[in-house]
Amino acid sequence: MAKQEKALAAQSEVGVAVSTGVGAIPRRRGGVWAEPIQDVVLRVAGVLALVLVWWILSLIFPPTLVPKPMETFGEVAAIITTGDFFYEMGATLRRVLVGFGIAMVVAIPLGIVMGTLRNLESFFEPPVILGLTMPGLIWAVLMIMFFGLTETSAYAAVAITICPMLAISIWQGTKSIDKDLVDMSKAFHAGPWSKVMDVIIPQLISHILAAIRYGLGLAWKVVVVVEMFGFSNGVGYQVVRGFNIFSMKAVLAWAITFLVVMIVIEFGFIGWLERTVTAWRPKIEAWRR
Amino acid sequence: MAYVRVEKAVKYFPREDGTDMLVLDAVSFETKEYGITCLLGPSGCGKSTLLNIITGLEHLEQGRAEIVSNHRDAGKDAPRLGYVFQDPRLLNWKRVENNLIFALKGMGIPRQEWDERIHKYLSLVGLLEFRKQFPLYLSGGMRQRVGLARGLVIEPEVLLMDEPYSKLDHLTARKLREYTLEICARLKQTALLVTHDVEEAAYMGDRTVILSPRPARITDILDNPLPPLERDVDDTRFIQFKKKLLQSVMRLVKEEV
Numbered sequence: 227m228a229k230q231e232k233a234l235a236a237q238s239e240v241g242v243a244v245s246t247g248v249g250a251i252p253r254r255r256g257g258v259w260a261e262p263i264q265d266v267v268l269r270v271a272g273v274l275a276l277v278l279v280w281w282i283l284s285l286i287f288p289p290t291l292v293p294k295p296m297e298t299f300g301e302v303a304a305i306i307t308t309g310d311f312f313y314e315m316g317a318t319l320r321r322v323l324v325g326f327g328i329a330m331v332v333a334i335p336l337g338i339v340m341g342t343l344r345n346l347e348s349f350f351e352p353p354v355i356l357g358l359t360m361p362g363l364i365w366a367v368l369m370i371m372f373f374g375l376t377e378t379s380a381y382a383a384v385a386i387t388i389c390p391m392l393a394i395s396i397w398q399g400t401k402s403i404d405k406d407l408v409d410m411s412k413a414f415h416a417g418p419w420s421k422v423m424d425v426i427i428p429q430l431i432s433h434i435l436a437a438i439r440y441g442l443g444l445a446w447k448v449v450v451v452v453e454m455f456g457f458s459n460g461v462g463y464q465v466v467r468g469f470n471i472f473s474m475k476a477v478l479a480w481a482i483t484f485l486v487v488m489i490v491i492e493f494g495f496i497g498w499l500e501r502t503v504t505a506w507r508p509k510i511e512a513w514r515r
Numbered sequence: 516m517a518y519v520r521v522e523k524a525v526k527y528f529p530r531e532d533g534t535d536m537l538v539l540d541a542v543s544f545e546t547k548e549y550g551i552t553c554l555l556g557p558s559g560c561g562k563s564t565l566l567n568i569i570t571g572l573e574h575l576e577q578g579r580a581e582i583v584s585n586h587r588d589a590g591k592d593a594p595r596l597g598y599v600f601q602d603p604r605l606l607n608w609k610r611v612e613n614n615l616i617f618a619l620k621g622m623g624i625p626r627q628e629w630d631e632r633i634h635k636y637l638s639l640v641g642l643l644e645f646r647k648q649f650p651l652y653l654s655g656g657m658r659q660r661v662g663l664a665r666g667l668v669i670e671p672e673v674l675l676m677d678e679p680y681s682k683l684d685h686l687t688a689r690k691l692r693e694y695t696l697e698i699c700a701r702l703k704q705t706a707l708l709v710t711h712d713v714e715e716a717a718y719m720g721d722r723t724v725i726l727s728p729r730p731a732r733i734t735d736i737l738d739n740p741l742p743p744l745e746r747d748v749d750d751t752r753f754i755q756f757k758k759k760l761l762q763s764v765m766r767l768v769k770e771e772v
């Protein structure tokens with residue numbers, strides 16, 4: 227009985243969304259798995275198409291310019307089996323995550339403060355906009371000149387490059403906070419910590435998730451640049467090494483492994499995070515066709 | 516028991532052009548010792564303002580508004596007030612029970628009482644089985660009931676409700692009025708209900724305070740001859756009382772027009 231009511235309630239939610247124009251909820255044929263499977267097939271086909279284009283190019287150009295896909299994948303396998311991959315990727319990941327963490331810890335309070343206190347908004351707006359405009363490459367150079375070739379400069383370059391973007395995203399999100407809920411929290415005497423954690427941050431969650439996506443994307447780019455400047459490990463260093471011995475195969479193999487890890491984090495980890503923190507929202511997929 | 520006493524309350528709001536706008540003009544009334552008192556008046560007359568004054572969100576230019584309680588040294592602690600808003604105003608990312616906990620925590624209720632209270636008040640509003648559900652999976656009426664449970668769970672001296680049914684459809688609103696009336700009667704809860712609906716006031720109010728259009732003055736204070744659980748919208752005694760309220764309100768409107 228409880229289940230039924232739940233389903234009814236959920237359906238009425240869907241009904242609201244649907245009434246904005248699309249019509250009845252489409253009944254899927256072929257069971258629950260038909261759509262996901264079709265999805266996977268399409269994705270795999272997309273990847274295969276890319277490889278095909280690559281293979282055609284490799285027939286046209288000499289292997290020093292465009293190596294054969296299979297040989298490159300062989301190189302990828304070699305990188306992974308020798309264990310180099312885990313060492314280098316670990317170093318790069320650590321730099322990304324530490325820098326990202328620092329940026330997040332600074333950006334969330336900064337964004338909230340900018341969105342809620344008018345004076346501080348005016349005060350912080352110029353530096354944040356300035357920081358956003360500055361190319362990551364320049365931050366990387368500045369940080370290396372300042373901290374030398376240390377881990378600190380990698381962390382700092384990543385953090386400072388993405389921080390403004392995160393802060394802006396959260397700042398904008400703060401403006402759409404529901405004032406009625408804030409009033410409600412006052413009426414029930416919620417403390418400042420509870421107000422932030424229970425009322426404000428949950429309303430920012432989609433902005434924070436978007437910020438994480440963009441932020442990680444930027445972080446990868448910056449960290450590779452920093453590593454190219456003379457670090458002795460990390461994916462960026464390996465790419466430069468491949469460049470120095472003019473091995474297109476090595477450069478591509480490292481780029482591919484790097485891409486795969488990024489994609490796993492993007493779709494696997496962030497996707498999972500998103501599903502977990504938005505479980506309270508009924509899924510309305512009917513409007514997407 | 517606790518009740519609300521307002522004496523010669525005068526309230527101005529500043530207009531854009533610098534002059535003052537009189538909103539409350541010497542408003543005086545008392546609620547009953549327990550039961551529901553309705554504030555009935557046209558839109559914009561200052562009902563919400565009056566609530567805000569009682570809760571201390573707005574201050575008075577003259578007069579006083581207080582919550583008189585024999586449990587509490589009135590000078591010392593702030594009164595414990597429960598709110599039910601026009602829309603449910605739930606934290607949609609928290610399960611039903613966590614929405615109640617949010618209020619319990621805010622009001623400083625000891626943790627060991629939480630579970631029992633949640634159980635009691637969710638049962639009262641008939642939502643015990645939805646304790647672990649997220650609000651957006653509930654219907655509008657059920658959400659409003661969660662809002663009611665949240666207002667009650669802190670066991671307020673006075674429960675304040677500002678047009679809590681005006682956003683619901685007719686049937687749901689009717690059902691919810693029944694619910695609220697029954698619960699408040701059972702708990703002997705003192706409550707203040709703001710409304711501009713005469714029938715709602717006749718049905719819900721043990722006492723109805725009728726306010727004039729702005730600036731609000733008290734034009735009538737009528738006590739309901741029927742006890743809460745004997746009000747039946749088809750009963751002649753109910754209809755008579757409703758007429759009496761309506762006449763009182765219409766007289767004002769005529770003066771206005």
Ligand SMILES: Nc1ncnc2c1ncn2[C@@H]1O[C@H](COP(=O)(O)OP(=O)(O)OP(=O)(O)O)[C@@H](O)[C@H]1O
Pocket residue numbers: 528529538556557558559560561562563564565711729
């Ligand atoms: N903070 C404020 N500053 C200036 N004027 C205000 C303020 N709050 C309310 N008013 C004015 O005071 C009057 C009474 O407002 P109030 O919200 O109390 O009316 P109400 O009786 O609750 O109306 P409704 O039934 O539409 O909710 C209105 O004319 C409103 O414009």
Ligand SMILES: [Mg+2]
Pocket residue numbers: 562563564677
């Ligand atoms: Mg109002």
